[in-house]
Amino acid sequence: MTERHVHLPVAAQESVQDFVDQAVKAEELGYDFVWLPETWGRDAVTIMTSIAHATEEIGIGSSIMNVYSRSPALLAQTAATLQEVSDGRFRLGIGPSGPAVIGGWHGEDFGNPLRRTREYVDIIKMVLAGEELDYNGEYFNVSGFRLRCDAPEPAPKVDVAGMGPKAVELAGRFADGWHAILFTPETMADRLEDFERGGELGDRDRSQQQCTLSLTCCALEDGEEARELTRQHSAFYVGAMGTYYRDSLARQGYEDEAHAIAANWMNGDREAALDIFTDEMLDDFTAAGTPERARDELRKFADIDGVDAVSVGFPRAATEEQIHATLEALAPGEE
Known part of the structure; x- marks a missing residue:
């Protein structure tokens, strides 16, 4: 049975307590896991620690922490500590993010993100296993480091996280799971083949790996308002967040639309960009509308063979009230 997760808002909230309240609400409603993104707002570690102290059973994870702003050894230390404070409920989600964030915010050269991500996975797993580091890679040559506390057990x-075929194959080959975002149901099936091929190359046990699909959702009694909020969110990602999301849409049969959305957004014509993001595209990539419609749209993704968890995310402009309404409408057992 597909698990139901929550992808906490990527947009800034009024306070850390807002994130904690959303996680507590998710736990009360029976969600299995909460994931927290980290971009250029509050840092994820402090918020996840606060959530761990305020909850008892729900899983807690990062989706995602990038592989540039912290060293792999520091990320491993962080994961070990969060596993301790959450009593074993933590899961680390990492990925390269994109050049717009990595170069523009962190001032780092994006380089070869796939190779860098692979080295992060290798080093983090060595540290978490309690091993002393002796690693020679393209990006990292490290030795002598070992946790001074017990390795987490x-x-x-x-x-x-990954969007392109090679990135998804890498997740299957070296990681314990893959985080997917902005895929149609048809394309998810193709990328799952990449994930499973990677698992075969890495001699991994697929039953021990997890595919988590983050899905932008909005379920309101005013279904048109829900869809407009979701359309604005989706167009923003295609138009303003570098090339990754645009390229992903293009690979999935929406090349003309993706480039037109990006061009209009960058030229300041937001309305034109929104007009290009059609209802068909909205239904292909999101679950939005009245509670009944949003549940039907979400079910299309939850029923994909190989998707282990669907993570309910929210539009950037959603209010606290709209977030809670969506949480309630799409909670496990509400189908």
């Missing part, structure tokens, strides 16, 4: 799982 069990070690937290390490997941990788």
Whole structure:
């Protein structure tokens, strides 16, 4: 049975307590896991620690922490500590993010993100296993480091986010799971083949790996308002967040639309960009509308063979009230 997760808002909230309240609400409603993104707002570690102290059973994870702003050894230390404070409920999600964030915010050269991500996974897993580092890679040559506390038992799982075929294959080959975002149901099936091929190359046990699909959702009694909020969110990602999301849409049969959305957005014509993001595209990539419609749209993704968890995310402009309404409408058992 597909698990139901929550992808906490990527947009800034009024306070850390807002994130904690959303996680507590998710736990009360029976969600299995909460994931927290980290971009350029509050840092994820402090918020996840606060959530761990305020909850008892729900899983907690990062989706995603990038592989540039913290060293792999520091990320491993962080994962070990969060596993301790959450009493074994933590799962580490990492990925390269994109050049717009990595170069523009962190001032780092994006380089070869796939190779860098692979080295992060290798090093993090060595540290979490309690091993002394002796690693020679393209990006990292490290030795002599070992946790000065007991290694976590069990070690937290390490997941990788990816959109392109090679990135997804890498997740299957080296990581414990794959985080997917902005895929149609048809394309998810193709990328799952890449994930499973990677698992075969890495001699991994697929039953021990997890595919988590993050899905932008909005379920309101005013279904048109829900869809408009979701359309604005989706167009923003295609138009303003570098080339990754645009390229992903293009690979999935929406090349003309993706480039037109990006061009209009960058030229300041937001309305034109929104007009290009059609209702058909909205239904292909999101679950939005009245509670009944949003549940039907979400079910299309939850029923994909190989998707282990669907993570309910929210539009950037959604209010606290709209977030809670969506949480309630799409909670496990509400189908």
